[in-house]
Amino acid sequence: MKRFSSLFLVSLLSGATTLGAYKMLFDGNNSFLGRENSVVTLAPNSFGRNVGLAAETVDFTEAADKTIHTVVHVKNVSRRTISNPMLEFFYGYGGGQQQEQVGTGSGVIISEDGYIVTNNHVIKDASEIEITLNNKKSYKAKLIGTDSKMDIALLKIDADEKLPYTAFANSDSVKVGEWVLAVGNPYNLTSTVTAGIVSAKARNLDTSGIQSFIQTDAAVNPGNSGGALVNTRGELIGINTMISSMTGSYVGYSFAVPSNNARKIVEDIMEFGNVQRGILGVEGGELNSNASKELGISETQGFYINKVTPKSGAQKAGLTKGDIIVKLDDQSISTFADLSGYINTKRPNDIVQVTYIREGKSKTASVTLSKNEFFSTEFKGIELENIDAIDKKKFKIDYGVKIKNITNENLMQYQNELQGNIILSIDNIKATNVETVSKLLNKKDEGQSVRIEMINKNGEIFRIII
Known part of the structure; x- marks a missing residue:
């Protein structure tokens, strides 16, 4: 009996020692050996979401069922006249033949009363737009408005029932x-x-x-x-x-x-009735190691300001050439896409908190966004500005930049002929707006010639090389 008690005591001590060693090795601070400088760290069970490929882990059925009823089929019918010069010459046919073209795409219902958002290119040049719901009901759609720059269009149908719709997430x-x-x-x-x-x-x-x-x-x-x-x-x-x-x-x-x-x-x-675009009022480019080396700065991320637009919100807030924008409100900025994407969600007179680096120190400024129509740039003595709604209606165009002023001595003799003209393309690239043109021209060397296509005040299209 005495010997049995000794064996039991030894077994108990061995078990306790083993358990204690296990706790010390594997359970301390969720790391192997329980050391803070351990190479391997085990994440706690509450870390992040449980993600996997199995259906038990990620279930798409609810999201799919909610969405398929809000997505519609968009049919775009356009008509154009096809002329046949030979038939017109020999048989006197006039006016040509009407040819129907059909394009298709998708759209998303965003309100129960029938507003639908789609791409601008899906309904471009449409003479008729037909919407088919997931329940196979079809309706004629009215085009409410478009934004060709961002490739978004808004449609409206008058349905005989309240429609399922999708909510916008951030x-x-x-x-x-x-x-x-x-x-x-x-x-x-x-x-x-x-x-x-x-x-x-x-x-x-x-x-x-x-x-x-x-x-x-x-x-x-x-x-x-x-x-x-x-x-x-x-x-x-x-x-x-x-x-x-x-x-x-x-x-x-x-x-x-x-x-x-x-x-x-x-x-x-x-x-x-149209898109309200605000601008920050800065020109420049995103940083990387090569750009930073050329500029002689240590920062390799952010938007480097090369020029500040006069009378813009950026200038009024004190931003200058050499400042590096690293944050807009709570959004980090490391590329041009970060900056333009965030500004495109804002309107004129919106206030944006701009965090920037100047001489190694972080600063913040409140910038009131300017109206996009007032944004201008200058290239080779030609000052350019965005066209307004009056210009678009007058010349029946939806893009272009206007020549606001001429300061180039070689072009001064043509100032009356050039001032007020609208540039349609530069080196065969559409002059969508001043931002696009500015970005394009910044890539040109000072002595490099540029081919410009423009429309004059009489509506005549011509080309020049400067």
């Missing part, structure tokens, strides 16, 4: 790696759902308009344009707008206009 809160669904009508199919993740944000594809896309690897194909990109709660985070592919079909990546940008455009069109 696209600034979207995280890279977050699960998303793309819903649309590819290849004329009814609502199709594909899943993927957010691959990148504020993606700049160097287009003439929008410069801040959400990039995703969810499959998007022709016909998906104008459809919804939603999160796992079925909330709208983007409008699918394009794919990057040599074949025109999905090969790995697709792009969407962020919902914050789309919502701002829709609200502007509904409230003002």
Whole structure:
């Protein structure tokens, strides 16, 4: 009995020692060996969301069911006249023949009374627009307004019932790696759902308009344009707008206009009848190691100010050449796409808190955004400004920049002929607005010639080389 008690005591002590060693090795501070400088760290169970590929872990069914009823099929019917000179010459036929063209895409219902957002390129030049809901009901749609720069259009249908609609999410809160669904009508199919993740944000594809896309690897194909990109709660985070592919079909990546940008455009069109654009009033470029080396600065991220527009909000707030913008309100700025994407969600007279670095010190300034029409730039003695609604109506155009003034001595003799003309393209690239033109001209060397196409005050198109 005595020997049995000794054995029991030894066993008990051994077990306690083993348990204590285990706790010390594996349980201390969630790290192997319990040391703070350990190489391996185990995240606590509460860290982040439980993510996986299994259906038990990520369930898309609720988001898909909510979204497919809010995504519509958009049919664009356009007509153009095709003339046949030979028939006209020999048989006297006049007026040509009417040819009907049909295009298709997608749209997203954003209100129960029938407002629908889609891409501008889906309904461009349409003489008729037909909307088909997921329940197969069809309606004629009215075009309320468009924004060709951001590739967004607003439509309206008068349905005989309250419609399901999608709520806008805050696209600034979207995280890279977050699960998303793309819903649309590819290849004329009814609502199709594909899943993927957010691959990148504020993606700049160097287009003439929008410069801040959400990039995703969810499959998007022709016909998906104008459809919804939603999160796992079925909330709208983007409008699918394009794919990057040599074949025109999905090969790995697709792009969407962020919902914050789309919502701002829709609200502007509904409230003002057009898009209200505010500008910060700075020109420059994003930093990287090479640019920073050339500029002789240590910072490698942010937007470097090379020029401040006179009388702009930036100038009034004290921003100067050499300042580096690193944050707008709570949004970090490391690229031009970050900056332009955020400013595109704002209106004239909105106040933005600009955090910038000057001589190594961080400063903050309150900048009141200026109206975009007042934004101007100068190139080779030609001062340019954006065209206004009167110019657009007069010349029947929806883009271009006006020659405001001539200070170039070699062109002074032509000042009366040039001043007031509207530039349509520079080196065969559309002069969409002053921002686009400024970015394009900044890439030109001082002695490099530029080919300019413009329309004069009489509506005649001609070209010059300067």
